[in-house]
Amino acid sequence: MIVNEGDDLSGDILVNRPLGFTVMRFDDLVQARVVERVNRFAVLIDIKGDRVMAHLHDPGRLKEVVYPGNSILVRRVNGSGLRWRIEFGNVSGRYVLIDSGIHSEIARMFLPENTEAEVRVGRKRLDFRHDDDYIEVKGCTLAVNGMAMFPDAPTKRGLEHLETLEDLAESGYSSYILMLIMRDDVSCFYPNFMTDPDFSRKFLEIVPKKLRSHFLTFKFDGNYLRYSGEISMCSEKERIDALKC
Numbered sequence: 001m002i003v004n005e006g007d008d009l010s011g012d013i014l015v016n017r018p019l020g021f022t023v024m025r026f027d028d029l030v031q032a033r034v035v036e037r038v039n040r041f042a043v044l045i046d047i048k049g050d051r052v053m054a055h056l057h058d059p060g061r062l063k064e065v066v067y068p069g070n071s072i073l074v075r076r077v078n079g080s081g082l083r084w085r086i087e088f089g090n091v092s093g094r095y096v097l098i099d100s101g102i103h104s105e106i107a108r109m110f111l112p113e114n115t116e117a118e119v120r121v122g123r124k125r126l127d128f129r130h131d132d133d134y135i136e137v138k139g140c141t142l143a144v145n146g147m148a149m150f151p152d153a154p155t156k157r158g159l160e161h162l163e164t165l166e167d168l169a170e171s172g173y174s175s176y177i178l179m180l181i182m183r184d185d186v187s188c189f190y191p192n193f194m195t196d197p198d199f200s201r202k203f204l205e206i207v208p209k210k211l212r213s214h215f216l217t218f219k220f221d222g223n224y225l226r227y228s229g230e231i232s233m234c235s236e237k238e239r240i241d242a243l244k245c
Helices: 100-108 156-170 197-206 236-244
Strands: 022-025 030-039 042-047 050-055 071-076 084-091 094-097 116-121 124-130 133-140 142-144 147-150 174-181 188-191 212-220 224-233
Touching (some): 022 100, 030 050, 042 071, 042 084, 094 212, 100 124, 100 174, 124 156, 133 147, 133 156, 147 174, 156 174, 156 197, 188 197, 188 236
Parallel strands (some): 050 084, 147 188
Antiparallel strands (some): 022 224, 030 042, 030 071, 042 050, 071 084, 084 094, 116 124, 124 133, 142 147, 212 224
16 A cells, blocks of 8 residues: 555654655765675675775665675765775665665654654663654665565564564653665565564564554665655555465
8 A cells, every 4th residue: 555645644753755755865876796795794896897895884684685796886985994885786677775874864854853863762772752752763675576574684673672662652652663665666564574573573563553654665766865655564465465476
């Protein structure tokens, strides 16, 4: 199910943006190819015959994106660390954002201006707070036959975020999961039981009973990352059909 521009989101913290809304511009991207993923955050890449190390700011497995020979888009960065940073990876002919370091910046475009970032809740930390609303942001790149799925790797930290949001909701606060889906070839979302059953069970237990959720999709056109609309949770039929194909 697609949530269209102009749909009533009254009483919701999300700022309603029009389809095609420009989220971010990317300049000076360079095409490269993956040689080898050395560890979670370092990838050996090939740029026009030169092999160099690049930083990958995403702890997920990204097996459908970061594999030998696949095309990626990188940018040069200053500093004492690795000189190249991976921004996008090719998936089925489209480039998807795989730099989780800018998820918060993207999420801010859909939240009220005075939203506070990196807020402590006891000994835990959540991405955002606006008055009595708490928001945790997750990035999604994995899709199976039109069904967006998260996570693509077991995430104990993600489960802890859900439990923290649940505790807040039970204490009278509003709690949100904001899923940023970095591709536009999906029609619904479902948690990835095959990769992390504990996270997935908790997700279905509390969404939407205790937590509100938003699943926002995006498309990269070569220069700009643009908003492609909001999708909803998959129905049981959609989930079964996607996994059967």
